[in-house]
Amino acid sequence: MAVNQFQTQQHQNLQIHRLPQSKFIDAVRWLPPFAAFDKFIVLSLFDPTSSSSTIELHSLDFPDSANPNPILSPLSTFSSPSLSRTSFLKTSQSLIAFSTFSGSLDFLSPNYSSPDEVSLDSLPSLQEKGFHVGPISCIDVLERDCVSVGEDGRVNLVGFGDGKASYRRVFDSDGLVSYSAVKWASPMEFATGGLGCSLQWWDQRRKPGEPALQFKGKWSQKTASGVVHSIDIHPSRKHTCMAGGSSGTVFGWDLRWPQQPIVLSGVGIGERPSNPISESEVWEVQFDCHLQSSNITSMSSSMMPVMMCSEEGILAVLEPGAEPFELLEEPCAINSFDINKQNYSDVICSLEWESLAILSRS
């Protein structure tokens, strides 16, 4: 896809590039690189004219410092006529997993031969009737293990064996509970989130087949009506979950004090932050390790900085006890973002108006 237009803005230490696409971006992720200086991104695109979905792998290059406009060059594309729209996309070193609104889970394996030549191999997908009924709302991938949750209230673990994907049902609430977010904590533990700002902790060793711990926060009426859209768990502090959801709510859940949420942002909570950064849906949250080295003293505090994006078009970094730092303010929604885990200064966002934003912090 040719990049037609650039808009580059320069903040003090922040470069923002907007790359218009000609299709709707359902999801965007960084792909862990194969060699030191590669930058790859995976896009799930939806073309409204042909009502078709494609998964595209692009390499991202910053040609030189004098001309900072990034160039996105397509490397490989995957599409299939039966492919429904992507509901969630996750990547690991060896796997690109994406779930669809029709309830199937598909896998691609990136095949690296050189920085300019990476192909996508299709792996067997899961689309059996018993897997999920209706849309899969969220998935997470840890190496080659995958966990999926859906509005149907099912929690499934997916693994690869004998060249085919197979799933194991962990839980089925029979539609009594719907899940909207999931995140691995360790190969045996994961967290889920759903309606009513609820969070569950699952431990396959201690309590297989049911949630090991339920978050029971005392929310006010307004917040209790929210939905958790995204969860993140810091790789080195597994006892804290960060969740983002409706009404601009971003809160942490420390398993050691399961009754007490640590609220970073949101409206309608007893002691609420002075100025909520957003009042609409928070679509994604991720721990932001960018300032880790420089800001080591504040590391001892209870919660680390968190990046969030919202329906109102805000991308910001939140930290307890500090003013929110706004990175981006768009006239349209920011549907998702991803922090490059190899280089925390790079962030990529998908904007509602068929556009990508690439942020480089320094």
Added chain:
Amino acid sequence: MPAPAAPNSDDQLSLFSPPPSSPKQPIIYPLHHSLSSPVSRIAISWSRGNTLRLSLLPQPSSNGGIEVNDGDDSSGGSVVEVKLSAGNGGIDDDAQWRRIVYGSVAPFAMFQSRKNSAFSFSKLPVGALSNVDWWEYVMEYSKEINSLLGTTKSMASSIVDDPRRILMVDEEPTSLKAAWELLEIFYADKQSQAWLPERLVDWLADYDSLFSETQFTVYSKLVDLQQRLLNMQTIEDDQKYWDCLSSALALGWLDIVVKLLRLHGSYQLDQLSRRETENGLVEAVVVLVSKMPRLRPELQAGRLGECYKNKTDFIKGWETWRARVTKLECSGYWVQCGHQKTREGLRKILQIMLGNTEHLSATTCHWVELYIAHFIYIRPFTVGFESLYSQAQKCIQLKPVSHPHSLMGLMVGILGENTEVVLAECSRAFGPWMVTHAIELLTAGNDQSEILLHEVRQNLGGVSIEELHRLVYAQVLASNQLTWQIAPVYLTSCRPGMGMLEILLYRQPVHLKQGLLKNLEICRLYELDTVSSNIMKIAGVHHWKHGRKGSGIFWLQQAQDEIRLNKIAQQLFDFVGKSVSEESFKQWEGLIELLGSDTRTAGGLEFLHKYRDFKRSLQQVVDGKATDAARQAVESLILLMKNPSTPQQFWLPLLHDSLKLLTWREGPLLDVAQTNLLLNKLQELSMARMRPDYVEADLPTQALSTVRLALATNLGRAILEEQ
């Protein structure tokens, strides 16, 4: 709406469309479809946006009976969508259009809010606010919209490296951008009204190529010459070279003229000595051309001419320059010039510079070019619309066109100060986006068009023309799944827009979380609380029906729809009665958590919460825990039995489950009053069993009598205890 078909071949169909210019000759567009048999009927209906949907039906087969579709196309008919793409303004790509649509939201909304605040400050119509700030806002709006339509680059810019390259096309210009810039020149850019002619010269330099679609232009002449230049030795022998020179000069493309003149053979070193006089004349003309006075504040770098900011200086400069041209024209050197074509060509150039009407008319191709040439050489200080318009009329008479380009129509409308024509041309050639956004410029400072466009018209259903066009545009936006969420911005700027916004919101699908939440977000922004709660009800019922009970209850709870919650509670209780056993309770745990203890929004469902508490403490009793647990279980039981929302069908199972409590070994757990309450309930139940609609619980037949006996025993023990 069946219409007669006009099939002219097996798989082609013609679409007639009467073009407004020549109503007698319809244009025929062939249309491909997959039917193999002749079409007998067509049904035409509107599809999304400005797309027509044609359903083509073949002749029903003569054998009469019910025909089974055996996979052959002929039996089924075919549906074809026809895009009426008249209004794309040279932008064919849907994605590119959407980019313009997205980009124009922010400037439009910004301009609206500025307009509203300006209006509320002054209490005067916006048109009366002719302060500098206002025009800055208008220009900012216009510039932002303009920037979406492509980057401005002049086609006539020159390259230093290649002297034989006279034309440079950086980017394909679009009619849409050309039209917007024309509107900007006349309606928005009040700061440079004094330099209007020069702005039009620049405009034509940028967009003359667009007219080549329908007629011969100076641009197309230059493109031809460009081709010939590459393999031509003695350029000055070619008549085309001289034609192009005078044409380019007539339109004020001075750099091209100078560049071409410098290609003249007399400049070559080996010729210089032989053609000294000739070369002197060419160079003299070059100097005159590059010194031409221009009434404008500045020129782009590399452009030729001398700028004059005010009129008096310009007139002085112009007269001096003209005198020099006349002097050269009367010079004696012409006789000494041996090359005939050079002599004639150069003198023609001088004639053009002197404003010779015949030459100007002969060297330009269509009326807009002639009009611009007039501005440059005959009336460089034209101001006032009246003279502009009459001048244009004269040019049109001199160079009539059979199929006028849409930009020509637009220009005539603007010059004639005819707002209706301008709108009609915008609408016809560029579609609803253009009209909606251009109206802002038309009404920016013009009282008359403001009155015309803002007046409420009964024949339009009580809206103004401006609002009508916004509604039409909103309709187009709403028909596309990627742009529908922009429609509210335009709908809410119209009087009946709110009602339409409600309809739009109700029409959106609710089954996907993202779409539903987007919908609710729009409701929140526009404070449509009723709509929001109705949408939540719709979503709740949808989820409930599709087996997602938790989501269903959640959304109905959000909508505070107690009636439906109570209704589905009955269904849920039937389900609970069957499925809740000790081990499957974990399934319910999440739902009960979700319900919380807030009775107000939970409807009859709060029962589940208490039922769970009771079951849990009972579980502990069964596990053999202390009497405390048993006492807690009794408390829960009494709470449940006292509560009016506990469904009757649960009374007996509850009591039956508590048999162990009723016959507690260490002593009676229930006091007299409590036992009496339970006995009363039991009595009520026995009465209810007579009614036909009573649902028998799934319990042993003697359950009732067992419970009664246990209660009676307990009552006796309790009385003894209390004495």
